[in-house]
Amino acid sequence: MRVSRTTRRLTLAFTGLALAFLYAPILTNFVFSLNSDRFPTIPLGGFTLEWYRLILADALVIDAFKNTVKIALIVAPIATAMGFAAAYADYRFNFIGKRLVLVFALMPPLIPLVVIGLAMLAYLSRIGLSGTLPAIVVSHIVLTSPFAMAIIRLRFSQIDGDLEFAAQNLGASNWRAFWEIIIPSTKTSVLAAFLLCMAVSFDEYAVTWFVGGLEETSSVRILSFLQSAVSPRINAIGSITFATSISLILGAQFLVLRRLTKDAK
Amino acid sequence: MTSLLQARRLSKTAYSALWSLPLPVWLAGFFLGPMVLLIWLSFWDVKNFLLTPDFQLENWQKILTAGYFWSAYARTAVIAASASVLATLAALPCALAISFFLSPRARMVLLGLFVVPFFTSYLVRIYSWQIYLTENGIVMKLMAAIGIETGSLLNTPLALMVGLVTLTLPLVIVIQAISLLSLDRTLIDAAYNLGCGPRRVLFATVLPAARPGIVLGALFAFIFSFGDFVTATYLGGGKFTTLSILIADTVKSGQQWPRAAVVALMMIVTLLLTALASITYAYRRS
Amino acid sequence: MSQAHISLKNLRKTYGAAVAVENLDLDIEEGKFIAIMGPSGCGKSTMLRMLAGLEESSSGDILHQGRRINDLPIWEREMPMVWQSLALFPFLTVRENVEFGLRMNGVGAAERKHRAQVWLKKLGLGEYADRGINQLSGGQRQRVALARCLVTEPSVLLLDEPLSALDAHLSVQMQGELKRLQRELGITFIYVTHSHSEAFSMADTVVIMNKGRIEQAGSPEDIYLRPATPFVAEFLGGSSIFDCTIRPRKNGELVLESADGTFKTDALKTAGLAPGQHVSLVVRADQISITPAAGWADNEVPCRVIGEEFVGALVNLRLETGAGTQITVQLQQRDMQTLDIEVGVGVTASWHPEDGHIITE
Numbered sequence: 001m002r003v004s005r006t007t008r009r010l011t012l013a014f015t016g017l018a019l020a021f022l023y024a025p026i027l028t029n030f031v032f033s034l035n036s037d038r039f040p041t042i043p044l045g046g047f048t049l050e051w052y053r054l055i056l057a058d059a060l061v062i063d064a065f066k067n068t069v070k071i072a073l074i075v076a077p078i079a080t081a082m083g084f085a086a087a088y089a090d091y092r093f094n095f096i097g098k099r100l101v102l103v104f105a106l107m108p109p110l111i112p113l114v115v116i117g118l119a120m121l122a123y124l125s126r127i128g129l130s131g132t133l134p135a136i137v138v139s140h141i142v143l144t145s146p147f148a149m150a151i152i153r154l155r156f157s158q159i160d161g162d163l164e165f166a167a168q169n170l171g172a173s174n175w176r177a178f179w180e181i182i183i184p185s186t187k188t189s190v191l192a193a194f195l196l197c198m199a200v201s202f203d204e205y206a207v208t209w210f211v212g213g214l215e216e217t218s219s220v221r222i223l224s225f226l227q228s229a230v231s232p233r234i235n236a237i238g239s240i241t242f243a244t245s246i247s248l249i250l251g252a253q254f255l256v257l258r259r260l261t262k263d264a265k
Numbered sequence: 266m267t268s269l270l271q272a273r274r275l276s277k278t279a280y281s282a283l284w285s286l287p288l289p290v291w292l293a294g295f296f297l298g299p300m301v302l303l304i305w306l307s308f309w310d311v312k313n314f315l316l317t318p319d320f321q322l323e324n325w326q327k328i329l330t331a332g333y334f335w336s337a338y339a340r341t342a343v344i345a346a347s348a349s350v351l352a353t354l355a356a357l358p359c360a361l362a363i364s365f366f367l368s369p370r371a372r373m374v375l376l377g378l379f380v381v382p383f384f385t386s387y388l389v390r391i392y393s394w395q396i397y398l399t400e401n402g403i404v405m406k407l408m409a410a411i412g413i414e415t416g417s418l419l420n421t422p423l424a425l426m427v428g429l430v431t432l433t434l435p436l437v438i439v440i441q442a443i444s445l446l447s448l449d450r451t452l453i454d455a456a457y458n459l460g461c462g463p464r465r466v467l468f469a470t471v472l473p474a475a476r477p478g479i480v481l482g483a484l485f486a487f488i489f490s491f492g493d494f495v496t497a498t499y500l501g502g503g504k505f506t507t508l509s510i511l512i513a514d515t516v517k518s519g520q521q522w523p524r525a526a527v528v529a530l531m532m533i534v535t536l537l538l539t540a541l542a543s544i545t546y547a548y549r550r551s
Numbered sequence: 552m553s554q555a556h557i558s559l560k561n562l563r564k565t566y567g568a569a570v571a572v573e574n575l576d577l578d579i580e581e582g583k584f585i586a587i588m589g590p591s592g593c594g595k596s597t598m599l600r601m602l603a604g605l606e607e608s609s610s611g612d613i614l615h616q617g618r619r620i621n622d623l624p625i626w627e628r629e630m631p632m633v634w635q636s637l638a639l640f641p642f643l644t645v646r647e648n649v650e651f652g653l654r655m656n657g658v659g660a661a662e663r664k665h666r667a668q669v670w671l672k673k674l675g676l677g678e679y680a681d682r683g684i685n686q687l688s689g690g691q692r693q694r695v696a697l698a699r700c701l702v703t704e705p706s707v708l709l710l711d712e713p714l715s716a717l718d719a720h721l722s723v724q725m726q727g728e729l730k731r732l733q734r735e736l737g738i739t740f741i742y743v744t745h746s747h748s749e750a751f752s753m754a755d756t757v758v759i760m761n762k763g764r765i766e767q768a769g770s771p772e773d774i775y776l777r778p779a780t781p782f783v784a785e786f787l788g789g790s791s792i793f794d795c796t797i798r799p800r801k802n803g804e805l806v807l808e809s810a811d812g813t814f815k816t817d818a819l820k821t822a823g824l825a826p827g828q829h830v831s832l833v834v835r836a837d838q839i840s841i842t843p844a845a846g847w848a849d850n851e852v853p854c855r856v857i858g859e860e861f862v863g864a865l866v867n868l869r870l871e872t873g874a875g876t877q878i879t880v881q882l883q884q885r886d887m888q889t890l891d892i893e894v895g896v897g898v899t900a901s902w903h904p905e906d907g908h909i910i911t912e
Contacts, residue, residue, distance in 0.1 A: 003365075003463045011362040015375070018359045022382045022434060025393030028403070032396065040396045042406050086288035093281045101289050108296055110485075112492020112536070114509045115529040118516055119299035122306050122526070142296045145288055165605055166638035168625040170703065171655035174280050176626075180651075184642045196384070203386045206494070210516065222388050226499055230395060238389035245385045253377045260373070270622045 026242055033235035040232055051236035061237060064221035068202060071133065071217060075140040076197040082141070083148025083197075084190055088182065091156040092164070106146050116143070117210030124211055131213025139211055140201045147200055148193035151252075155189035155259070188259050192252040199248040203241065307526035314520045328527040334511070338531070341507040344497070345490035347422075348429035352437045352486040353479065355430060360441035361471075364448075376442060383435040391428055391499050398424050398500065420502035428496030433486035440485060444478020445471070480547035488536055508532050554617050556581035556739050557602070557707065562611035564597050564763075571597040573763035574611070579756075581706070584733050584740045586754035588747070590786070594763040595743045599711055602741065604628045615707075626655070631700035632709040637692055637716075639684045645695050646671065646680040652703040670698040690721050697729075701736070708733075710742040714749060726752050747787065751775070759783050777908055784833040784910065789867075791839065791878040793832040797824050807832055807909075810874035814850045815904040824911065831910040836867065836881040838906040841890055841898050848901035854878055856894050859887075868892065870900055 028040075033052070037045035055061045086105055090098065108116065120139045124130040129138065163185070167177035205219035212220060218241060225234045310319040328334050363375050382390070397403045400417035408415050418424055448471065456470040472479070494509035503510070508528055515525040555578035564572040572594040579585050587595045600606040602613060604625035613621050620628060631652065640648050649667040658666070671677050674694040679687060687695065693713065700708055710729075714722045730753045733740045744750050750757050751771045758768040759782075766786075767779040778784040784792055795807035795814070805821040807814040807830070814832060824830065845851050854870035866887055870878040878900050882890075892898060 007463070008362075008366050011358040012366060015359040015362045018355060018434065018438070019375075019378060022379070022431065025390040025397070025431065026382065026385065028396060029389055029393045039401070041401055042403050082288040082291055085284045085286075089281070089285035093285060095281075095285065104297075105288055105292060108292070110488055110536075111300075112488075112509060112529075112532055114492065114494055114512045115303070115532055116296075116299070118512055118522065118525055118529050119303040120295075121516065122522055123295075123299035123302045126302065138295050142292065145291070149288065160636055160638055162634050162636050162638035163640060165625065166632070166634060167640075167651070167655070169603055169605075169628075169630075169632050170652035170699070171626050171629075173624070173626050174277075176655065180655075181640065199384045203384065203388075205386075205388050219386065219388060222386070222392070226388065226392055230392075230399065234389070234392055238386065238392065241386045241389055246381060249381050249384045250377075253380065257373055257377070273622065273624060 026246075029235050029238045029242065032232055033239040035232065035235075038232065040230065040235065051232040055233050055236045058233075060216065061218070061221055064216045064218045065240075067133065067136075067215060068217040068219070071136055071140060072198045072201040074137050075144060075201045076194050078137075079141045079145040079197045079201075080148045080152075080190060080194045083145045083150075083193055084152050084186070086145075086149045087153035087156055090153060091159070091161070105149055108142050108146055113206035114210070117207040120207055121210045130211050131215065133215055135211040135213075136208050136215065136217065139207045140204060143204060143207065144197040144200045147196050151193045151196060151256070152186060152189050155186050159185050188255045192255040195248045195252040195255075199245045199252070202245050202248070303526050303529060306523055307530055309523045309526075311520050311523060316520060316522060324523040324527045328524055328531075333506075334528065337506050337508055337511050338535075340505060341491060341509070342535070344422075344425055344429070344505065344507065345487050348426060348433060348490040349483045349486040351426055352430050352433040353441075353483045356434060356437040356441050356482060357479070359438045360445055361467075363438070363442045364445035372446075376439060379435045379438050381435075382431075383439075387432060388495060390431055391495050394424070394427055394431065395419065395499055398427070419500060420504045424500040425496055425505060428500040429486075429490045429493065432493060432496065433489050436489070437482035437486050440482040441475065441478050444475045444481070448474050477547040480543050484540060484543040484547075487539060491536060492532065555579055555614075556583075556616060557741075558612070558614040559598070560612040560614065562598070562601065562613060563609050564594070564601060564606060565609045570763050572601070575763075575765060577758065577765060577768065579739060579741065581739055582737045583755045584730065584742065584753055585756045585758060586742045586744060586750035587758045587760060588744050588750045589760035589766075591745065593760040595760050596711060597763075598760075599632075599709055599741065599743045602628075603630055603632050603709055629703075629705055630707045630709050631703055631705050632711060633693075633696045633700055633713040635712045635715060637696045637713075639692060639695055639699070641684050644681050644683060645676060645687070648684065648695055649698045649702050651699060656703065666702050667698075670702045674698050689717055690725065693717065693725060697732070701732070705738065707739045707741065710740060712744055713742075714744075714746075722749070729753060759786060761786070778833060778910065781831045781833075781910055781912075784831070784908075789836045789879055789881070790833045791836070791876070793834075793876060795830050795832050797821065797826050797828045797830060799826045809876075811852045811872045811876055812850075814907075816907060816909065817905050820907075820909050824909070829912055831912065832907050833910060834902050834907040836879040839878065839880045839900050839902050841868070841880055841882065841886070841892070841900060843890060843898060845899045847899075849904050850907075851899050851901045852876075852878070853897060854900050855897050856892060859892075859894060870898065 031044070032040040034047055034049070035044050036048040036050065090102060116139070120135075121130055124135045124138070129135040164177045164181045167181045168174070172180055203219055204217075205223050208217050209220045209223055216224070218237060222234060222237055222241070225231065225237070305318075307324055308320045308322070310317045310321055310323070359379075363372055367375060395402075398418040400419070402417070404418060405415055452470060452474060453466060456466045461469065492509055494507065494513050497505050497507045497510055508531070512525045512528050515521050515528075557579040559575045559577040562572060562575040563570070575598065587598065589595050597606060601608050604623060608621050612619050615628075640651065643651070646664070646667050649670060650663045653663045653666060668677070668680070671680050674697060676691065676694055676698065679691060684692065684695070696713065714725055717725060726749055729740070733753075742750070742754065754771060756768060757771050757774050759766045759774065761782050767774055767783045774783065775787065778787065778790070781792055784790045793807070793809045793811060793814070795809040798806050798808045798813070800806055804818070805816075805824060805826065807816055809832070816832070840848075842848070842851075845853065852872050854872050856868060857871045858869035860867040860869075861884070864884050866882045866884055868880045868882060870880060872878065880900060890898070
């Protein structure tokens with residue numbers, strides 16, 4: 001679009017401000033996790049690792065992190081597999097009510113978390129699961145699989161629909177064609193979806209808090225810390241959380257972008 | 266021969282069922298199931314602190330005639346609508362810059378940068394804003410340094426907006442940018458060709474054509490703000506009781522789940538109607 | 552009679568209430584080049600897809616060397632196809648693409664490599680074996696798609712509008728190559744296209760389809776000279792079609808009466824026709840001449856020039872009669888000047904009684 005240089009500069013500057021606004025809370029969190037003052041404000045105090053030492057000595061925090069990793073490692077493969085299956089089914093087959101199923105599959109992230117939390121809590125306690133790790137796993141799969149489906153479906157939309165049939169036409173059975181064509185074409189986006197599911201599971205706090213009972217993940221631990229008082233210990237846990245989810249998301253983005261630039265060649 | 270054919274048909278059906286079914290079945294069991302139970306739950310009774318399946322309208326009557334419910338409802342709607350408008354306005358310049366003023370490479374990088382915060386711990390980011398806005402926090406100290414005295418900014422409408430825009434801005438920017446990027450560029454060239462100035466091109470061509478994306482972005486911002494309880498709790502200090510806080514408090518403090526279910530269902534109905542209205546408006550021919 | 556290589560018997564395909572292919576009967580001889588053409592939606596692609604097993608037939612039989620193959624899955628049909636999209640595997644090299652079919656059929660690595668190399672050389676791709684598909688030109692990809700099929704040594708090759716993505720020049724070049732390959736290999740080619748020039752320049756047999764049915768199947772010459780139905784004449788273009796009724800003259804001669812006048816024709820052509828019968832008279836553009844005034848020939852129709860189209864040294868003139876019939880005439884450029892023809896002027900079109908082809912309805 002042709003606009004004056006000033007307009008261009010102003011919008012770009014505003015965009016920079018928006019980025020600063022979004023990253024400011026993330027950056028300050030890292031800063032204060034290393035700041036010696038008990039109350040996080042400016043001017044800064046000295047450098048310290050005390051807060052990390054404190055949380056790493058806290059059995060509740062350690063257990064929460066263990067739970068988080070355990071849950072993410074179970075949730076991500078299952079949610080990715082189911083998201084993949086749904087995306088592949090949408091790409092490959094036609095059946096009645098397909099659109100309805102798709103809309104339904106994309107719904108969970110759009111329902112308020114407390115509402116899902118309440119519904120899940122009521123449902124899972126009816127079937128005797130609430131307050132257990134499986135309860136958290138089950139709900140996380142519901143919350144993450146739509147992301148996996150969306151990201152993998154996007155990849156499928158770039159794949160020539162004839163490829164799989166071309167392989168069959170040359171003698172490959174259903175499964176063989178799937179193995180030879182679909183797997184190589186989608187593997188990076190599957191990995192990206194896997195990382196994204198881990199990140200979403202990692203950061204989920206609301207539904208987990210509802211259905212988890214006494215089982216805590218790191219996000220729920222942060223929630224309980226928040227309910228007490230401001231403390232740099234939260235910054236320390238927060239930094240670990242940020243570092244983890246940012247690495248996962250950047251990894252996913254790298255995979256998707258590499259795919260895009262590769263195709264553009 | 267026919268049995269062979271039948272076997273082949275069966276394996277074909279099995280193959281397609283294997284892929285088509287898992288997610289829908291899972292979601293039917295663990296998403297639709299809970300949602301249906303939620304509806305039923307809203308008619309249950311609580312006897313001696315025990316949930317008892319029943320079919321009675323008392324919960325609905327209690328909630329729908331309660332002044333505190335309606336004031337929370339109005340507050341939640343106003344907060345969510347304000348956040349949605351604010352996020353939409355703040356996102357527009359960013360989406361325009363990303364779609365029109367950047368090279369494809371810079372565009373991908375910037376979109377990537379905007380996506381990252383969306384998937385990082387919202388809880389911790391809100392906690393960070395607490396540090397900024399609290400009594401003797403960073404903002405107060407900075408303001409004092411330039412000679413402006415302020416009190417704590419926590420528990421103010423401003424704090425609420427900061428929190429909710431933090432939550433929704435990345436998503437709104439990405440949705441708007443996608444819709445601007447998919448615009449037919451010849452449309453813009455044609456408008457210039459017809460002698461429109463940049464401002465007319467923006468307001469008479471670009472924005473109307475990108476309406477679906479803009480409305481959809483605003484809708485998402487509304488949905489997420491409407492359901493959020495973290496900002497209202499930790500930046501609003503509980504001063505602003507929203508529907509989500511109502512549900513969270515009810516569930517965590519007792520057995521009045523059926524009443525919470527009524528509130529939850531009212532939220533879903535509101536969001537569905539808003540979504541329906543927005544989508545109709547977004548894709549209406551004008 | 553020898554057994555046909557591929558036979559379609561009463562083949563039918565419906566989607567709900569919509570009929571895509573209607574009771575098709577066709578025998579294809581071994582080693583022939585068959586072109587199937589028709590307007591889009593005529594069922595030609597559906598027919599090809601049923602052959603390959605991509606669509607299930609609703610009823611009827613597909614016989615391959617006498618064996619019914621309707622119920623065979625795609626991967627057991629042994630009818631490799633050159634796809635309109637080419638459908639080359641983008642994540643494999645040229646050689647890996649060509650080896651694919653052999654690998655699926657359990658051919659060992661050494662033999663695979665050897666056979667792929669032979670075919671790559673044959674199609675002039677020897678030096679591109681290790682390149683990616685995205686590094687090839689359109690024509691080269693076309694050849695990879697061909698090599699990928701032919702390396703499996705099939706007895707039938709299916710081609711679904713394979714040249715539609717190429718520019719005109721390259722397409723003509725590939726047509727020559729395809730024909731040469733088919734002759735050398737002696738295998739059956741079944742080629743679906745909507746292009747007249749592709750079908751008529753390569754095929755031994757042209758099949759013209761419309762609305763799921765075969766309108767005519769025959770040699771290109773046969774179809775060109777003797778279209779079986781008004782649809783075929785119209786679809787091929789370049790002919791003028793008159794709706795006529797057979798009328799007897801006092802001397803026993805049969806003539807053709809139409810809205811544009813009464814036309815004489817060969818006694819041979821009207822043999823077996825009865826007075827009162829409705830027929831279509833098809834006259835090709837190269838059989839019609841133009842005279843500035845009437846009274847020079849037998850079959851004359853006064854017309855107005857409504858359009859002209861220059862094709863090299865030739866001109867296609869479009870005329871309209873008083874009754875509204877459209878007539879196409881092919882002239883030499885220089886005749887245009889001699890006759891002083893331009894759009895809007897009146898002329899007389901005429902043809903010899905021995906020209907023209909009668910289609911009974």
